[in-house]
Every structure is written in structure tokens, then in C-alpha cells.
Amino acid sequence: MLRPTLTLAVLSLSLPLAAQEAAPEAAKAPTAAETNAFVNATLRADQAAMKAHVMFLASDAMKGRDAGSNEYEIAAQYVAAQFYAAGLKPAGVDGSYLQPVPLLSFRPADKGTLTVTRSGASPVTLIFGEDYIPGGNPEKLSTVIDAGVVFAGYGIVAPQYKRDDYQGVDVRGKIVAIFSGAPGGFDGEERAHFGSNANKAVIAASKGAVGVIVLESPSSAKVRPFSRMTEIWDEWRMTWADAQGNGHIPAKGTPAIASLSVKGADKLFGADKGWAAAKKAAEAGKPIVAPFASSATLAAALKTERKIVTSSNVAGIIPGSDPKLKDEVVVLSAHLDHVGVGKADAKGDTLHNGAMDNAMGIASLIEEAKRFQASGKPPRRSIMFLAVTAEEKGLIGADYFAHNPTVPKANLVANVNLDMPVITYKFEDMIAFGAARSTLGPIVARATAAVGVGVGKDPMPEQGFFVRSDHYRFVQQGIPSVFLWPGMAGVGGEAFNRFLATRYHRPSDEISNPEIKWDQGVRFIEANYAIAREIADADARPAWNKGDFFGVLYNGYGAK
Ligand SMILES: [Zn+2]
Numbered sequence: 001m002l003r004p005t006l007t008l009a010v011l012s013l014s015l016p017l018a019a020q021e022a023a024p025e026a027a028k029a030p031t032a033a034e035t036n037a038f039v040n041a042t043l044r045a046d047q048a049a050m051k052a053h054v055m056f057l058a059s060d061a062m063k064g065r066d067a068g069s070n071e072y073e074i075a076a077q078y079v080a081a082q083f084y085a086a087g088l089k090p091a092g093v094d095g096s097y098l099q100p101v102p103l104l105s106f107r108p109a110d111k112g113t114l115t116v117t118r119s120g121a122s123p124v125t126l127i128f129g130e131d132y133i134p135g136g137n138p139e140k141l142s143t144v145i146d147a148g149v150v151f152a153g154y155g156i157v158a159p160q161y162k163r164d165d166y167q168g169v170d171v172r173g174k175i176v177a178i179f180s181g182a183p184g185g186f187d188g189e190e191r192a193h194f195g196s197n198a199n200k201a202v203i204a205a206s207k208g209a210v211g212v213i214v215l216e217s218p219s220s221a222k223v224r225p226f227s228r229m230t231e232i233w234d235e236w237r238m239t240w241a242d243a244q245g246n247g248h249i250p251a252k253g254t255p256a257i258a259s260l261s262v263k264g265a266d267k268l269f270g271a272d273k274g275w276a277a278a279k280k281a282a283e284a285g286k287p288i289v290a291p292f293a294s295s296a297t298l299a300a301a302l303k304t305e306r307k308i309v310t311s312s313n314v315a316g317i318i319p320g321s322d323p324k325l326k327d328e329v330v331v332l333s334a335h336l337d338h339v340g341v342g343k344a345d346a347k348g349d350t351l352h353n354g355a356m357d358n359a360m361g362i363a364s365l366i367e368e369a370k371r372f373q374a375s376g377k378p379p380r381r382s383i384m385f386l387a388v389t390a391e392e393k394g395l396i397g398a399d400y401f402a403h404n405p406t407v408p409k410a411n412l413v414a415n416v417n418l419d420m421p422v423i424t425y426k427f428e429d430m431i432a433f434g435a436a437r438s439t440l441g442p443i444v445a446r447a448t449a450a451v452g453v454g455v456g457k458d459p460m461p462e463q464g465f466f467v468r469s470d471h472y473r474f475v476q477q478g479i480p481s482v483f484l485w486p487g488m489a490g491v492g493g494e495a496f497n498r499f500l501a502t503r504y505h506r507p508s509d510e511i512s513n514p515e516i517k518w519d520q521g522v523r524f525i526e527a528n529y530a531i532a533r534e535i536a537d538a539d540a541r542p543a544w545n546k547g548d549f550f551g552v553l554y555n556g557y558g559a560k
Helices: 006-012 017-021 032-039 045-057 070-085 188-195 197-206 218-223 226-231 262-269 275-283 355-375 396-403 440-449 471-475 492-502 518-537 549-553
Strands: 098-108 113-117 132-134 142-151 175-179 211-215 237-240 256-260 292-318 329-335 382-388 412-418 429-433 454-456 481-486
Touching: 045 070, 045 355, 045 518, 070 292, 070 355, 070 382, 098 396, 142 211, 142 262, 175 197, 175 262, 175 292, 188 197, 188 549, 197 211, 211 262, 218 275, 237 396, 256 262, 256 292, 262 275, 262 292, 292 355, 292 396, 329 355, 329 396, 329 471, 329 518, 355 382, 355 412, 355 518, 382 396, 382 518, 396 471, 412 471, 412 518, 429 440, 440 454, 440 481, 440 518, 471 481, 481 492, 481 518
Parallel strands: 142 175, 175 211, 211 256, 329 382, 329 412, 412 481, 429 454
Antiparallel strands: 098 237, 098 292, 113 292, 132 256, 142 292, 292 382, 429 481
């Protein structure tokens, strides 16, 4: 499960080398408790099978399965071998189970220059750290832009809310400046979607803008001072490389040039009619802030540093049995990477084992594959089992696959994602993110009944979980998707929150967690097997509900 902001994820990866090297654990002999766990004969065979995968994948030897690391590749080989044992056919490239993903890391190579020019006044050079921090542009090593600037409110266009922050302004060939975040009036998943800078840049690009500037909003200035951003301005970020070796961004040709502080924005827009009103409206929490074309032009020169490392997605497939349906592919996905070696906890442990996040999801994926094999009855549609890399770096491996699938893209009909099922309690319901958006909803409801539970409501819509794991990359390609968790009924909520507060993205997310209940892991597998089985065997192909927000936005099957 991805951290809510990339900023934080990047922070945890940027420790000094000395801290990373302090990992004395690797050579330690197992404790009595660990040995006991190893020989625990009380587990049923299906529980032991699940646990066995987690033992390997979340072991200290895997060093947290950081995408791009050698340990991650060993984990990928393990999954490939398990896919083979489960009877899956290779579905990577060149007849193998692997799909190499070129992960491209990038960051600003220098502080760059930003100059504001206005006729009749002398040019103003913005000050690094005080007025702005530069963005990195993965598409190019050198970015030079000199253009007029248009302020476009929060940069949101949402016809279903009759909202267009670009109303009355023409941004063709211009730099668009927008406030960060989303104003009030959007909830949950849509809020997370509209608040994303990447999604805003896509809108700016579609309108012909040549670059985007993100402005500190008066409210974001209160929550996170601009000075915090100056501490992390040169951290590495990640995307994937295209065939030419350039970094993919969703808003092709419209890079994020810089972030400006309130002070920097005053220097850019101070002389413009409209800016004072815009600031006032934002400060008052008004959802709509009127756009305007600035009388200034902005010249930006930025350099970007890049490096590429290859990391593998792992893919296996069960060919469908129905001559009419077998070309359609249902993708079951789970991320194999975790966050690697990081900050030491109170015990001096630096290894982020990622047992729940997401060795548990991979174990479920493998065991689901085995259930298909054991059933002796192949599914009517084909089912692909996909373990992806670099989820923790921004859903990168899934995005690469969704753009470059190893089967024709038009054949992908559904995605069911497994990420961080917290199996520390006997769950009484399940949560199915995205279920209400497509015909996958009723399927999920029937399938969870198979393990004796119903589907509960999203308990934390403000967290935007629907856009924080790999299924979101399939959604963005128009593919109906669903993502399941054990639910929050009964003791669930408390147990889940305890996991988030004490173990999530910490070295303590380990197999030694005494709260893990393997019988609940098996129930989770059974529910997901029932879901996959029904999607693959149903007469009708999964479809978005008519008019669904994401379905319409990404032109998905059935939405329009
Ligand atoms: Zn995570």
C-alpha cells in the first residue's frame, strides 16, 4: 500500500548510507520463538502453504524487497517458480514469467532559474528555496520554457459538477499556474483524484499548456510550510522509461516546472488584477477561484538528472477454456516490492520486511492460482496472475504493465488487486473498493457470501485508498477494477487501526507479529478465489456502471 504522498515515500528512501548499512540482523540466529513458528505443526496444510510464502518473502534475507534491488529479483524468481508449480503458463516476455520494467529515477540536477518579466519593469529572478523549488522533468535532461502565464484556480475540470477552472482563459502555449490540492466539495476517491498534481497536469496538457507551476495554497501553507519542501527538493522520484529511455509522464510535453511559495506567487502575480481576489477566495476556503491571464511571462531553465534500473513484474496465465471468451483476460494483481531498508526502530531494526504489505497479497495470489489448478476445471476466460514491482514508489510496475501489457490491451476485462490484507482478526465483513462502480460489485457480494460475510462500507473515504494501490493504474486504462480488504465490523476496525499505527511501513511488519491469524488468510484467499472464478466464468464481460465517474473519464466498457 502506497503512502498517501510521494513526498513521504521519498523521504524514507533517502537515509544516509551509514544508516542503511547498520543491519546487524541478517547474521543473527533465529530465536526460539522463530524456530517454534517454523515447526508449528498446528497449522492446516492450506494455512502452512500461505505462511511458507510469507516466511520466504518477508525474511530478513530479502531486505525489504526494494524495487530495483537484487533481493527483489530473487523474490521475483521465487514467485515465477511458484507460478510454474501452480500450473500457470509464462505470460511475461520472451516466453518467460518475467516482464522487465525499466524504472527511471529522476531529480532536479541543479536549482535552475526562474525569471519573471513584465513590460515596463525590470525582470525579477525568483529565489530558490524562498520563492520556488524546481521540479524534475523525466522526459528531458534540459527543460527551457519561456511563455506567458495563466492562473487557473485549482486546475480542476469536472463537468459532472459543472466545474471548469479554465473557464474564459486560453492556455495554449502558456504556462498554467494552479493551487495545490482540492478545495472543499469533493469526497473520498474523487477528492484524491482531483487533488493530484499529475491528474491536473493531464488537464493542462489537454488544453495545450506547455508547463505547470504548482502554487502553495494558503491552506497548504498552514499544514506544511514551504520550508519543508526545500528539505526534500532534490530527492529522487520514480517513473518508467519509454523505448527511447525517456521518463513517462501522463501529461506528455507539459512538465511540472516548479512549486512556488505564497511569496514566490506574489512576485509572479503581484501586479495582476485578479491575484488579490484569488488569494482571498482561497484563504476563505471558497471552492471556486476565478482564473486570469497574467501580464507576466516566465522564463524557466531546469536540468534533470536521471538513472534507470530494471526490475521485474512476474506474470503467469491460465488459458481460458471457452472458445468465445478465452481471449478476454482477467488480471489478478499484487505488488511484490516493499520499501527496503530504512530508518531504525527502537530495537535498531532497519529491515522493512513487509509481511502484511504485501508478502501476504503475493501469498494469496499464488494460493489462488493453486486453487484453480486443484479444481480441475479451467476458467472460461483466461486469468493472468501478476506480481508487480515498484508499487511503493508510485504504482510504477502496474502502470508500466497497464501501458505495455503482455497480452493485447483490448483483451484486459477486469482487475482484482490484493494489497495488504490485514489478517489479525476474524473478519465479519469485507470492504471492496471500487465495487459500487461496476458489475464487479454484485459478483463480489455473492463471492464474499461464500465465506459467510457481507460487504461493508469504506470506513475511511478521506484516505482515498482506491487511488493508492495498483488497481488504480488499470482504472486509468478504463478497466473495471476492485480491491478487497477484510472489513472493519466487530473487532476489525480496532485491529486494522492498530496495524496502521504500529506496524504499517515499519520494520515491525514482520511474520513474527503474534496477531497474524493464518486461518483468516485462508478465508481471504477463498473469497478472492470465488470472485475471480465468477468473473472468469460469467457469461457477460465486466462493465462499468453507466455514468460512473471513473468509467466515463477513462472511456471504460459500459460507462457511456
Ligand atoms: Zn506499502
